[in-house]
Amino acid sequence: MPVLSDRHLLGLEGVPQKDIQLILDTAFTFREILDRPVPKVPTLQGQTVLNFFYESSTRTRMSFELAEKRLSADSINFSKSGSSASKGETLRDTIRTIEAMKIDTVVIRHSAPGSAKLMTGFIDSNIINAGDGAHEHPTQALLDMMTLQEHLNLKSLKGLKVAILGDIKHSRVARSNIHGLKTMGAEVMICGPSTLLPYEAEALGVHISTDINEALEFADVLNILRIQLERQKGGLFPSLREYRKFFGITMKRLNGYKKKFTIMHPGPLNRGVEIDADVADSEHSVILNQVLNGVAVRMAVLVLLTQTHNKGKNRSDG
Ligand code: CP
Secondary structure, three states: OOOOOOOOEOOOOOOOHHHHHHHHHHHHHHHHHHOOOOOOOOOOOOOEEEEEEOOOOOHHHHHHHHHHHHOOOEEEEEEOOOOHHHHOOOHHHHHHHHHOOOOOEEEEEEOOOOHHHHHHOOOOOEEEEEEEOOOOOHHHHHHHHHHHHHHOOOOOOOOOEEEEEOOOOOOHHHHHHHHHHHHOOOEEEEEOOHHHOOOOHHHHOOEEEOOHHHHHHHOOEEEEOOOOHHHHHHOOOOOHHHHHHHHOEOHHHHHOOOOOOEEEOOOOOOEOOOEOHHHHOOOOEOHHHHHHHHHHHHHHHHHHHHHHHHHHHHHHHO
């Protein structure tokens, strides 16, 4: 039974290539199950998964829930709104209270970087980071890598040139993609206004540009990030109109190149800002493939972490 190096998935920084490959290979086997007339297997029967969402989500939350159902696990769902958090209950007390009801795995989304790691000190369940502030969003990067392998029919991502565009500084998707893609041998460029590039950019070992034309020259794949409208008040760029003019991905801009780019976006999209509607809906866009592959990747992660945990328990029992 294949296992990972760790029974938690807190980020992709430092995760070995063999673990990422195992998750991707397993996800491809689950992807086939999703196409069956009855897309359900008994793999996680008897397991209970808590979806612990302290922050809004559509894609990640729905696809974890669906992945759990496809694997025959029992799911329970926590949303901050409507919970006793509004009465002042702490994160630690909340999670320890729910774990007392007997759960096996926690999928956590929280606005605080490091919150997923913090959980490992509070409870015994396997922890999956579903996005912690601007830190990491590992399952998003895994589904992005799976989608690239599938769409481009690649056995390996080695040498693939990926440009990540936009608000890199505040993006957990960018951070996880950078770590994952580099581990798998891809070449990465980050591109955006200098105010939206991280201070530690050079230490990340990626190409860096503030010129969209340079990124388009470089890349086979464009991973276009959401402009976080809530950041606009911080004066990090003058206006959405100006952002679109200098960094927006329009058909006119793409048509200036002979190559056909693969277009990715983690969602939610600001159509007409970072990406035009005709680009998002074009035949080169894999945005909805990313969403579908998200279910397969999350199935793979849930199963592999459970196997890894069980193997560790058996070892300590024996
Ligand atoms: N890509 C992503 O994390 O989307 P949600 O915020 O809708 O989960």
